Amino acid sequence: MDAGFTSLKLNGIDGTTTKHIADIAGVSVGSVYEYFSSKEDIYAQMTKLFADEIVKMIQKSLPQIVDLPLGEAVRFLLHRYKDLLEQNNERFLQLLTHQSRFAIDQYVKEAESSLMAFAMTYISKHPELLKVNDLLTNSYVLINAAVFSVIRYLSQPNSMIEFDRVVEVIVQIIEHHIEALTGQPSKT
Amino acid sequence: MDAGFTSLKLNGIDGTTTKHIADIAGVSVGSVYEYFSSKEDIYAQMTKLFADEIVKMIQKSLPQIVDLPLGEAVRFLLHRYKDLLEQNNERFLQLLTHQSRFAIDQYVKEAESSLMAFAMTYISKHPELLKVNDLLTNSYVLINAAVFSVIRYLSQPNSMIEFDRVVEVIVQIIEHHIEALTGQPSKT
Amino acid sequence: MDAGFTSLKLNGIDGTTTKHIADIAGVSVGSVYEYFSSKEDIYAQMTKLFADEIVKMIQKSLPQIVDLPLGEAVRFLLHRYKDLLEQNNERFLQLLTHQSRFAIDQYVKEAESSLMAFAMTYISKHPELLKVNDLLTNSYVLINAAVFSVIRYLSQPNSMIEFDRVVEVIVQIIEHHIEALTGQPSKT
Amino acid sequence: MDAGFTSLKLNGIDGTTTKHIADIAGVSVGSVYEYFSSKEDIYAQMTKLFADEIVKMIQKSLPQIVDLPLGEAVRFLLHRYKDLLEQNNERFLQLLTHQSRFAIDQYVKEAESSLMAFAMTYISKHPELLKVNDLLTNSYVLINAAVFSVIRYLSQPNSMIEFDRVVEVIVQIIEHHIEALTGQPSKT
DNA sequence: CATGAATGAGTATTCATTCAT
DNA sequence: TATGAATGAATACTCATTCAT
Structure with a gap:
């Protein structure tokens, strides 16, 4: 979620991808989906x-x-x-x-x-x-x-x-x- | 441009595509690009x-x-x-x-x-x-x-x-x- | 569709991707979706x-x-x-x-x-x-x-x-x- | 293996994941891989x-x-x-x-x-x-x-x-x- | 001038497999 | 031995943009 906020600041809303968020969080995309059911959910x-x-x-x-x-x-x-x-x-x-x-x-x-x-x-x-x-x-x-x-x-x-x-x-x-x-x- | 506003109302911002706009305007996508350099421009x-x-x-x-x-x-x-x-x-x-x-x-x-x-x-x-x-x-x-x-x-x-x-x-x-x-x- | 049959033969059903079909057909994925609404549709x-x-x-x-x-x-x-x-x-x-x-x-x-x-x-x-x-x-x-x-x-x-x-x-x-x-x- | 058959019936072949099988069997995915080398093997x-x-x-x-x-x-x-x-x-x-x-x-x-x-x-x-x-x-x-x-x-x-x-x-x-x-x- | 078929980069999501605990 | 969180490659599908006709 931290990463979500950071990416929002960094890349704007249209520039924010699940990959970005995962990268910033230092985890894999797969892991993001362990905790959130979708991008919308984040x-x-x-x-x-x-x-x-x-x-x-x-x-x-x-x-x-x-x-x-x-x-x-x-x-x-x-x-x-x-x-x-x-x-x-x-x-x-x-x-x-x-x-x-x-x-x-x-x-x-x-x-x-x-x-x-x-x-x-x-x-x-x-x-x-x-x-x-x-x-x-x-x-x-x-x-x-x-x-x-x-x-x-x-x-x-x-x-x-x-x-x-x-x-x-x-x-x-x-x-x-x-x-x-x-x-x-x-x-x- | 009229079509742009209409599509915004109809499809929302994420649902609006250049094709939608062209269709509503009754012209082809190609024509849209005659008058606007990009979607952003519209x-x-x-x-x-x-x-x-x-x-x-x-x-x-x-x-x-x-x-x-x-x-x-x-x-x-x-x-x-x-x-x-x-x-x-x-x-x-x-x-x-x-x-x-x-x-x-x-x-x-x-x-x-x-x-x-x-x-x-x-x-x-x-x-x-x-x-x-x-x-x-x-x-x-x-x-x-x-x-x-x-x-x-x-x-x-x-x-x-x-x-x-x-x-x-x-x-x-x-x-x-x-x-x-x-x-x-x-x-x- | 020809390409669909060919890919089926070549790659089997699980190995067949929309990209394969498009490649075999010599067109882009996008074009495939012009004529078929989904892979299922193909x-x-x-x-x-x-x-x-x-x-x-x-x-x-x-x-x-x-x-x-x-x-x-x-x-x-x-x-x-x-x-x-x-x-x-x-x-x-x-x-x-x-x-x-x-x-x-x-x-x-x-x-x-x-x-x-x-x-x-x-x-x-x-x-x-x-x-x-x-x-x-x-x-x-x-x-x-x-x-x-x-x-x-x-x-x-x-x-x-x-x-x-x-x-x-x-x-x-x-x-x-x-x-x-x-x-x-x-x-x- | 029982679980494999059950999941096949429940979820169909495309709906069957290793996770499903493990869940039905009441064990962890990891354990499934103790007994089977791959999904194919199951x-x-x-x-x-x-x-x-x-x-x-x-x-x-x-x-x-x-x-x-x-x-x-x-x-x-x-x-x-x-x-x-x-x-x-x-x-x-x-x-x-x-x-x-x-x-x-x-x-x-x-x-x-x-x-x-x-x-x-x-x-x-x-x-x-x-x-x-x-x-x-x-x-x-x-x-x-x-x-x-x-x-x-x-x-x-x-x-x-x-x-x-x-x-x-x-x-x-x-x-x-x-x-x-x-x-x-x-x-x- | 207008058309709309073709393009293909880009994206969310899934899932078999691994491995540290 | 068992676990299940983490991984990331793979894939269907979208859509802004181009350009031959």
Whole structure:
């Protein structure tokens, strides 16, 4: 699987063959098929690993952030997310770059429901958020806005802009929006 | 090229062969190679067409929106964008879905610089925006947030949420953020 | 298809690859797949050709033999059958040798029903055959006996025995059996 | 070897792998190679077993049939042969069905010479058979006719026809033929 | 100009066989 | 002695590209 990520980085998705993966892993093609039933299966398991890591990350972060003001909670999560995407030679970032080829959606659902669980917990601790009208759409947009801005930045870093600034702007955007909707500062 | 988009929709990216494209176009493979130097070239030109359409759309919208309040301008553009993505059987949406396989980034730059040109013009007409600190990062995040939220919604529509509401939330987010940064309402 | 038969002879069934066939045919593998949808399809068409030839042979023989005494009719058919199996470098004999690998039965049915048609016609012209009790089983056994004896001899010729003698014995066997069953000589 | 026959029945000849055979036998592939030098060897030994069983069957039958009239002797042998082919889940019938894949001929020779030995003994006890001209060809054809008719029937049973009738017809054919050749009834 | 038959390099997958444990 | 993970040669099939007609 390691080799799968490496080959993805090295050869791109179309350039990745089972032979490549085997070579990188230092084993024979035959051996690859001992552990994976097909090339598709390799990709599926890579994707699953990614989803699992996201879920694990969110769950580990949960206790540390439920009591923080929203902005800080978001900041924390986005930094953890960046770490996750970049760890091990950006393996997960590669995955996202080629997402259409992977059955990523299936697993993204898992991550998403994990995020929802976090949202629930968070809201129950910060009941003023319930004042927000149409919480569903607002969450949907804010989450997508945050997640995709980070992915886009990491995939094609812009030398004029720093990552930390991107996160700060996202944090502010969320804070401003929530403040405006609830009529009160989201910071304690 | 029409045939390219059709086959993409019909057969998916991996299922699309030059033969398919030729058949759909009602010509021979040989003829396809009269007009395109390679399969890659077909995709490249499809992508270019998309970028051109975006640029055209922005330029056509420009005069109608430079004088509008920011929120209304954004709302207008996002609806035009949706129309563009969905026109002709969602051909451009298909493109975005498989973006990693197309050299999309290259052309997206064009669209982006067109958007930047719009921003410049808009700011010069709304000088209060100059109060915003780090205008670059703020534009970057807001634009990506808006664009990707729309793409995400259209690619995987969520039956609980309506498109118009998504746009409204995006508009509000931008308004709230700008208001907070400039200290004055973005609506006239 | 010619190449298919040749390769079968040269390399045996397990040694025959699509590459071999293409090489023998003097074309590329790709071309083979222009005309046959799969390796299986090549075999199927070879088998079909065989069945067609048998049917054709029987039909062509029919008028010449319906009025002959049974023994002579059988002798004539068996010689024609031998010619067919041996023509073009024994191509059809090869097929029979590997029959289990081919969907031969399907096509053999055709040949068999053609043979049945012949039997019907023959019997209607020689009504004394109707005296035979259990004509079905008797035909079944006699036909299989004749056909497989010939195939066996041609597949593994026995240097102590001559083909013509084999045919003569078959003819006699049939004559003797029929005579005994109908109580009259089968020769006019 | 049991496992070999079972897998042949279960998976067909092309579906049979060494792994299958090992699994069915409840041992590891490695162990299979302790007892057989190759897959080919497994098949060879299966075939040898078959030939040995035929020889054994004929030898065991010998004393009981040398004194019988030819027809009864044949009837007896064919029924024993059927029993052999069908015993243990038709294992030997499977073998014959895929004969071209096994080096069956080599071993069939053994069975044949055993049959010849029987013929010799039988003839010496029934000297009237010596009147038959070209005894070799006649035996060859009669034996093949009988054997292949039975194999064909068992491989692709015909619901319109019963096995016992097939045997009876074969017996009659032989009787009629011998009677005609020797000028006297083959039954005592 | 258009055609589409021909090409053949490239790829996923299988499986008999080996050999370190 | 038994195991089964590892090997890698072998093979059916695909498809972008070419070029004679």
